[in-house]
Amino acid sequence: MRDILKIGGQEISSRLFLGTGKFSSNRLIPQVVEASGAQVVTVALRRVDLDYEEENIAAYVPKDCILMPNTSGARNAGEAVRIARLARAAGCGNWIKIEVISDNRYLLPDNYETIKATEILAAEGFVVLPYMSPDLMVAKKLAEVGAAAVMPLGAPIGSNRGLKTKELIKILIEEIALPIIVDAGIGRPSEAAEAMEMGAAAVLVNTAVATAGDPVVMASAFGLAVRAGRIACLAGPGETLDYARSSSPLTGFLRD
Amino acid sequence: MSFYGELQRYENFDFELFFKQVTDAGIKRIIAQHRLNERDYLALLSPRAENFLEEMAQKAHRLTVQHFGRVIFLFTPMYLANYCVNQCVYCGFQVHNRLERKKLSPAEVEKEAKIIAATGLKHILILTGESRQESPVSYIRDCVEVLKKYFTSVSIEIYPLEEDEYAELIAAGVDGLTMYQEVYNEEVYAELHPGGPKRNYRFRLDAPERACRAGVRTVNVGALLGLHDWRSEAFFTGLHADYLQKNFTDVEVSISPPRMRPHLGGFQPRVEVSDQNLVQYLLAFRLFMPRGGITVSTRERAELRDHLVRLGATKMSAGSCTAVGGRSDQESTGQFEISDERNVVEMADMLYSVGYQPVYKDWQSF
Ligand code: SF4
Numbered sequence: 001m002r003d004i005l006k007i008g009g010q011e012i013s014s015r016l017f018l019g020t021g022k023f024s025s026n027r028l029i030p031q032v033v034e035a036s037g038a039q040v041v042t043v044a045l046r047r048v049d050l051d052y053e054e055e056n057i058a059a060y061v062p063k064d065c066i067l068m069p070n071t072s073g074a075r076n077a078g079e080a081v082r083i084a085r086l087a088r089a090a091g092c093g094n095w096i097k098i099e100v101i102s103d104n105r106y107l108l109p110d111n112y113e114t115i116k117a118t119e120i121l122a123a124e125g126f127v128v129l130p131y132m133s134p135d136l137m138v139a140k141k142l143a144e145v146g147a148a149a150v151m152p153l154g155a156p157i158g159s160n161r162g163l164k165t166k167e168l169i170k171i172l173i174e175e176i177a178l179p180i181i182v183d184a185g186i187g188r189p190s191e192a193a194e195a196m197e198m199g200a201a202a203v204l205v206n207t208a209v210a211t212a213g214d215p216v217v218m219a220s221a222f223g224l225a226v227r228a229g230r231i232a233c234l235a236g237p238g239e240t241l242d243y244a245r246s247s248s249p250l251t252g253f254l255r256d
Numbered sequence: 257m258s259f260y261g262e263l264q265r266y267e268n269f270d271f272e273l274f275f276k277q278v279t280d281a282g283i284k285r286i287i288a289q290h291r292l293n294e295r296d297y298l299a300l301l302s303p304r305a306e307n308f309l310e311e312m313a314q315k316a317h318r319l320t321v322q323h324f325g326r327v328i329f330l331f332t333p334m335y336l337a338n339y340c341v342n343q344c345v346y347c348g349f350q351v352h353n354r355l356e357r358k359k360l361s362p363a364e365v366e367k368e369a370k371i372i373a374a375t376g377l378k379h380i381l382i383l384t385g386e387s388r389q390e391s392p393v394s395y396i397r398d399c400v401e402v403l404k405k406y407f408t409s410v411s412i413e414i415y416p417l418e419e420d421e422y423a424e425l426i427a428a429g430v431d432g433l434t435m436y437q438e439v440y441n442e443e444v445y446a447e448l449h450p451g452g453p454k455r456n457y458r459f460r461l462d463a464p465e466r467a468c469r470a471g472v473r474t475v476n477v478g479a480l481l482g483l484h485d486w487r488s489e490a491f492f493t494g495l496h497a498d499y500l501q502k503n504f505t506d507v508e509v510s511i512s513p514p515r516m517r518p519h520l521g522g523f524q525p526r527v528e529v530s531d532q533n534l535v536q537y538l539l540a541f542r543l544f545m546p547r548g549g550i551t552v553s554t555r556e557r558a559e560l561r562d563h564l565v566r567l568g569a570t571k572m573s574a575g576s577c578t579a580v581g582g583r584s585d586q587e588s589t590g591q592f593e594i595s596d597e598r599n600v601v602e603m604a605d606m607l608y609s610v611g612y613q614p615v616y617k618d619w620q621s622f
Contacts, residue, residue, distance in 0.1 A: 021325055021327075022321075022324070022325020022326065022327060023325065023326065023327075023613060024325075024326035024327075024611045024612055024613050025608060025613050026613065046617070046618055046619050046620065047615065047617060047618060048617075049376075049378060049408075049616060049617040052376045052378075052616065052617075054376070055376060055614070055615075055616050055617070073619055075473075075506040101506075102505060102506035103505040103506065104501060104505060104506065104507065104508055104509065104547060105501055105502075105505060105547060107547070158322050158323055159322070160322065207322065207325070210325055210326070211321050211322060211325065211326070
C-alpha cells in the first residue's frame with residue numbers, strides 16, 4: 001500500500017518523527033533513526049554547534065533524513081523568527097518547527113506568539129510546523145497564516161503521559177485540512193498507535209525513546225506501532241459500542 | 257515585589273519544632289506526591305527524611321531523566337579580576353587579604369578565551385570581586401564583547417547591579433546570572449559581612465529579580481553551605497528559586513549548593529555539611545522543583561560528582577580555575593581551592609562512561 005504524507009512539497013513515507021534531545025550519546029541517534037524508520041528528525045538549533053563537529057548534534061542525523069530544526073529556547077515570536085533564519089542560513093534547510101515557550105514550569109507553548117512567528121516565517125518561504133496547545137481557533141489561525149502542518153501536544157513535553165488532550169486533537173483532525181502531527185506527551189507505542197488510529201497524520205516522539213531502557217529497541221517498537229495505527233486508520237475501524245447490541249431489539253416488533 | 261516578603265513569613269519559624277513533627281508516613285506520602293508545596297520540601301530536608309534517601313534518589317533520578325534526559329551541561333568559570341572592597345570573612349579575595357590583585361586586559365581575556373574555546377565549551381561564567389572602581393560595569397561589558405566571539409553563552413557572577421546595568425550587560429550579550437546570597441539568615445549575614453557594600457542584604461537578595469526584569473535568560477541562586485544551619489539555608493534557596501520561577505516564568509531557574517572550600521585566610525566552616533547532607537538537599541530540591549536546574553561545581557571532589565550525575569545534577573563546571581588569568585599564568589592565587597581537577601575531556605569521558613552525554617552548547621543569543 002502506498003501511503004504518502006506530503007508536507008511542504010516533500011513526500012514522507014514514515015509517519016514517525018523523531019526528536020534528538022535527551023539521548024545519553026549523540027552516537028545513538030543514527031541507530032535510533034534507522035531502527036524506527038523515521039525520515040523527519042528534529043534538532044534544537046540551540047544545541048547545534050557548527051564549530052565543533054564531534055559534539056554537533058546535527059552531524060548525527062543521517063543525510064537522507066529531513067532535518068527539522070526547532071526553535072526550542074525561544075520565549076517569544078521574535079526569538080523564534082531569528083532562530084529560524086539562522087537555521088536556514090546555517091544550511092539546515094527550510095523546515096522549521098516553531099516552539100515558543102515562556103513557561104519553564106510546565107513548558108506549555110505560547111499559542112499567541114506561535115501564530116505570530118508562523119505568519120512571519122511562512123511568508124518568508126519556510127515550511128513551518130508549529131507546536132501548539134490543541135485549540136481549534138488557534139489551529140485555524142495557524143492554517144490561515146500558512147502553517148504546513150499543525151503539531152498539538154498530547155500531554156506536556158517529556159511527561160510520557162499519553163494522549164491527555166485526545167478529545168481536542170480529535171476536533172483538530174476533523175476540522176483542519178492540514179496534517180495534524182501529535183507532538184509531545186506520547187510515552188508508549190500503544191499511545192502512538194492510538195493517535196494514528198484517530199487519524200493523526202504523524203506523531204513526534206523523543207523522551208519516550210531517549211529515556212527508554214533500550215532506546216534503539218524502543219525506536220523500532222514506535223516505528224511498528226505508528227505503522228499499525230496508520231494501517232488501522234486506513235482500514236476504517238469498526239464502530240465502537242458502549243453496550244452490547246440487544247438480541248431482542250426494542251423496535252423488533254415493527255418488523256414482526 | 258521582592259522575595260524578602262516571602263522570607264519574612266518565616267521570621268520566627270521554629271524549624272526544630274517543625275522537624276520534630278515530621279513522621280515517616282508523612283515523608284512517604286510526600287515522596288509519592290506529584291507536586292510538593294513548600295512545607296513538603298522542608299519535610300524532605302528534615303533529619304527524619306535521612307532514612308528515606310534511597311526512595312528520594314530513585315524518584316529524583318526518574319524526574320531528572322524525564323525532564324532533562326541523560327545529559328549534563330558543561331561550562332567553565334573565568335576570573336576576570338580579584339579586586340574586592342568587601343570583607344566577607346570566608347573569602348580569599350577579601351580586601352584585607354594580601355595577595356596579588358589583578359584584572360585581565362581585553363587582550364588577556366582573549367588569550368584565556370582561546371585556551372578555553374579550544375576545549376569545545378561554549379558556555380562561560382565570568383567572575384569578579386566587588387570593586388566598582390577596578391572592575392566597573394563598562395569593564396565587564398568590554399570583556400563580554402571579547403568573549404562573545406568565542407562563546408555562545410556568557411553568564412556573570414559579579415557584584416549586584418542596578419536593573420539598568422543588568423540591561424546594559426544583557427544588551428552586550430550576557431544571558432545568565434549567578435548570584436549567591438551566601439547566607440539567607442539575615443543576622444548571620446550581618447556577622448559574616450562586617451564591611452563593604454556587600455553588607456546590604458536586601459540589595460543582594462533582590463538582585464536576581466532585577467536581572468530577571470532586565471531580561472536575563474537564566475538565573476542561578478544558592479547559599480554557601482557551611483556558614484549557617486544547612487537545612488534552613490537549603491530551604492530558603494529552594495523557596496527563592498521557586499519564587500523566581502513563579503514570577504518570571506520564562507526564565508530558567510537553577511540552584512547551586514556550593515560547600516566551603518579551603519582558601520587563603522583559612523576561615524573554618526561554622527557548620528559541617530556532609531556528603532549525605534548535600535545529597536539530601538539536592539534530592540529534596542529535585543522533588544520540589546522537577547524542572548529546576550542543579551549546578552554542581554568543581555568545589556566537590558571527582559568521585560562525589562560522578563555520583564551526583566544520577567542524583568539530579570544538570571550542570572557541571574569542568575576544567576575550572578579560580579585564579580585570575582590562571583589558564584595562561586600558572587602562578588596566580590585562586591579564590592579557593594578546587595577539588596575536581598579534571599579537564600573537559602576527562603569530564604566528558606566520565607559522563608559517557610556512566611551513560612550520560614556532555615552538552616557543550618545549549619544556547620546562543622539569536
Ligand atoms: S566573596 Fe566576593 S565580595 Fe566577598 S570578599 Fe570574596 S570576592 Fe569579595
